[in-house]
Amino acid sequence: MASTTSRRNFLRGSTAAALAVTAGGALASCAGSVNENKGTGGGGKGGTTTIKLMANENEFAPELIKAFETAHPDIKVEVLVYDDTRLNAMLSGGDAPDLVRGTGATITPYIAKSGMAAPLDDYFAKSKVLKADDLAPVNDVWRFDGTKQGAGPRYGMAKDYSQDNTFWYNTKVFEAAGAKLPSATEPLTYDALLELGQKLTKRSGGKIKTYGLDLFGVSIFPKLMTMVSSAGGTVFAENLESVDFSTAEARDALGYYLEFARADVGASVIAPAPEAGTAPLFKADRYGILSAGYWLGGALYADKVADHIGFAPAPQFGSTRVSPCFGATGLWIPEKSSHKDAAWTFFEWFMGGEQAKARATSGWGLPALKSLEGELPSAKPAQKQAKEVQTAELAHFSTLTFSPYAKVDALEAALQQQLTVALKDKHSTGKLADALNDKVNKLLQQGVELTK
Amino acid sequence: MSVQTEARPVAVAAAPKPPPRKRWSRYRSRTFYAFVAPWLIGFLALTVVPMLYALRMSFTNTNGISDKARWVGIDNYVEALHDADVLHSLYRTGLFTLTVVPLTVLGSVLLALLVNQPIRGKGFFRTLFYLPAIVPGVAAALTWKLIFDKDAGPANGVMELLGLDPVTWLQDPAVSYVLLSLMLWGIGGGMLVSLAGLQDIPKELLEAARVDGAGKLRVFWHVTVPLLSPILLFQVVTGVINALQIIAQPMLLAPSAGGVVSAAKVSPDTNMYMVHVYAQYFTFGRWGYGSALLWLLFVVVLVITFLVMRLGRRVVFYNVDPDSQGEKG
Numbered sequence: 179m180a181s182t183t184s185r186r187n188f189l190r191g192s193t194a195a196a197l198a199v200t201a202g203g204a205l206a207s208c209a210g211s212v213n214e215n216k217g218t219g220g221g222g223k224g225g226t227t228t229i230k231l232m233a234n235e236n237e238f239a240p241e242l243i244k245a246f247e248t249a250h251p252d253i254k255v256e257v258l259v260y261d262d263t264r265l266n267a268m269l270s271g272g273d274a275p276d277l278v279r280g281t282g283a284t285i286t287p288y289i290a291k292s293g294m295a296a297p298l299d300d301y302f303a304k305s306k307v308l309k310a311d312d313l314a315p316v317n318d319v320w321r322f323d324g325t326k327q328g329a330g331p332r333y334g335m336a337k338d339y340s341q342d343n344t345f346w347y348n349t350k351v352f353e354a355a356g357a358k359l360p361s362a363t364e365p366l367t368y369d370a371l372l373e374l375g376q377k378l379t380k381r382s383g384g385k386i387k388t389y390g391l392d393l394f395g396v397s398i399f400p401k402l403m404t405m406v407s408s409a410g411g412t413v414f415a416e417n418l419e420s421v422d423f424s425t426a427e428a429r430d431a432l433g434y435y436l437e438f439a440r441a442d443v444g445a446s447v448i449a450p451a452p453e454a455g456t457a458p459l460f461k462a463d464r465y466g467i468l469s470a471g472y473w474l475g476g477a478l479y480a481d482k483v484a485d486h487i488g489f490a491p492a493p494q495f496g497s498t499r500v501s502p503c504f505g506a507t508g509l510w511i512p513e514k515s516s517h518k519d520a521a522w523t524f525f526e527w528f529m530g531g532e533q534a535k536a537r538a539t540s541g542w543g544l545p546a547l548k549s550l551e552g553e554l555p556s557a558k559p560a561q562k563q564a565k566e567v568q569t570a571e572l573a574h575f576s577t578l579t580f581s582p583y584a585k586v587d588a589l590e591a592a593l594q595q596q597l598t599v600a601l602k603d604k605h606s607t608g609k610l611a612d613a614l615n616d617k618v619n620k621l622l623q624q625g626v627e628l629t630k
Numbered sequence: 631m632s633v634q635t636e637a638r639p640v641a642v643a644a645a646p647k648p649p650p651r652k653r654w655s656r657y658r659s660r661t662f663y664a665f666v667a668p669w670l671i672g673f674l675a676l677t678v679v680p681m682l683y684a685l686r687m688s689f690t691n692t693n694g695i696s697d698k699a700r701w702v703g704i705d706n707y708v709e710a711l712h713d714a715d716v717l718h719s720l721y722r723t724g725l726f727t728l729t730v731v732p733l734t735v736l737g738s739v740l741l742a743l744l745v746n747q748p749i750r751g752k753g754f755f756r757t758l759f760y761l762p763a764i765v766p767g768v769a770a771a772l773t774w775k776l777i778f779d780k781d782a783g784p785a786n787g788v789m790e791l792l793g794l795d796p797v798t799w800l801q802d803p804a805v806s807y808v809l810l811s812l813m814l815w816g817i818g819g820g821m822l823v824s825l826a827g828l829q830d831i832p833k834e835l836l837e838a839a840r841v842d843g844a845g846k847l848r849v850f851w852h853v854t855v856p857l858l859s860p861i862l863l864f865q866v867v868t869g870v871i872n873a874l875q876i877i878a879q880p881m882l883l884a885p886s887a888g889g890v891v892s893a894a895k896v897s898p899d900t901n902m903y904m905v906h907v908y909a910q911y912f913t914f915g916r917w918g919y920g921s922a923l924l925w926l927l928f929v930v931v932l933v934i935t936f937l938v939m940r941l942g943r944r945v946v947f948y949n950v951d952p953d954s955q956g957e958k959g
Contacts, residue, residue, distance in 0.1 A: 587913065588914045
């Protein structure tokens, strides 16, 4: 029985130990899930249920969480910082969060088709706070029936929203350039907007001192979809399994983007915005036009720039006036959540009642409940002007349908990569469209394979 | 006699004692394995197991979430070898490696030679040259971004003072030079290694060469370089491996939205292989394909390292026979 330590024995032992460590980790995480499941239905320690809320940093202030826990002492909320990779790991590891933030306008088909999100119709039907006839039309972006966004089961709800293709302008920059202010009722054409951007841009020694136009922001894909939709076309095929950028409408929209980027009048894929974004430059009277929804007002009203700003309707690319929402940021409940009832309690508390009213009066977005539409701030002239423009803009609200087979972030990334290459290598619009069809359809094809 | 006869059975009943040499050998062996065990367990759990897991994934079309992933055989590998983006990123990475490794190794040796001179304040200069190497990479890259900002950066401010047109430094093609300068900024680490190598060279050898009439250049080429060659080989091998796996710096130099960096926003000229792999995983959700790309890189790194080591056998001079070291102790 004398113990001998041979190299082979040692390696065998180490391998076993390593596997035990790895398996132990996995088992530990499973054990964690099992223990947590025991708490479902209020059976946890002391009769409390802890729900995991995954949101962006600082999105849910500790005071807000405390207010909820005071109102609902049987539920504790643990806030996790949102991270795609972490969410995937938690969902596939059987340790799903109970509430997740998301931009309903772009993610709903994906989280619905992949089975990640739970349908909430039963909860809405029973709710005394969130009544179906009080839900603003924007909440329909959180619906998906398998082929169309805007119909079918509800998978979430917006906390507030904006029609994100509208824009804000700085009147001081306009005055300095001797440019006419945009109409509050009639939309500008994209060509007129670019012309305006060129007029507002001031250069010195090759460097830009005042930028004219931030038209596409950080999400180009939804904006291109809007342009194509305005021109009467669609980017996605009817079954949402592929894209076609080679249609006349899509090529026109791509061509416009290339022209816009080459004009160098504001942020683009080849001239990115500064780290802090374009809003600080707008506040410093160094940006003429920022394409952003009503929500941006919340960041502007308290600043000195508020006395020389204006809000304008979404520009029009084709013959139809469309003004969609690209965000509709809200919450959804994962299908694998172990605490759906408790999660819904938080959902209902946050989306309705006092919390919703407080958001509506802040000016940081439009209320997602019809009953709160009159609560928008209008004390300052800028707030009053924005409210008037926004009220008229509601008539042109439309819902874009995204594909359930790929995350919009992936499509956005593919688009930006190809736009960069096209601008760098001076590709034609047709070549760009072909490259996009190739790249994006490959992503969608994988999604189709993994979903069906 | 009788005393001796009685004593013998007692000795036979007890377990036979191994000779002292064997016990010592077993003690040494156990101690050795006890010391290496934590590393080996970590290596197996955190390297071997994940690598095998990635190998398995590379034969599937998984996106990390779906339970409908299927076996695709070697499709991912075949696609990778025909993917123009992969070949482009591999080409850029190869070019980057061929540029940055010689420059950093040469630069670090030259700096080491400089601060090895018997001059006043050499400690100050050694510290000064080494300091950038201890600045965190993220901080250095973000500083670079501020310096090379097109409209507000001091680099273009200097260009303007000189009457030159401003350059869009952080976009193609200039961003390659910005990345290169960022890499060279940290050569203080290599300098320290080279300095240690230089100080290890026996002075008698240098003096003997000089006595024999060799000039400074000849002494350097025929005495210093051969004796420094193991250090140079080490720097080349680690430099090549690091350069082939570069990912953080190109991503940090790319535009970010609200502090969030995206592999997809890296300029084509600095879109290195690992950036492309990262994008496949975390931007496009192609975990199977990304895993195949990782295994391809692993094979490439293995082959290049093998070739460098083989080449090293011919050109590296070991002052002491490395094979005899184990036997001595």
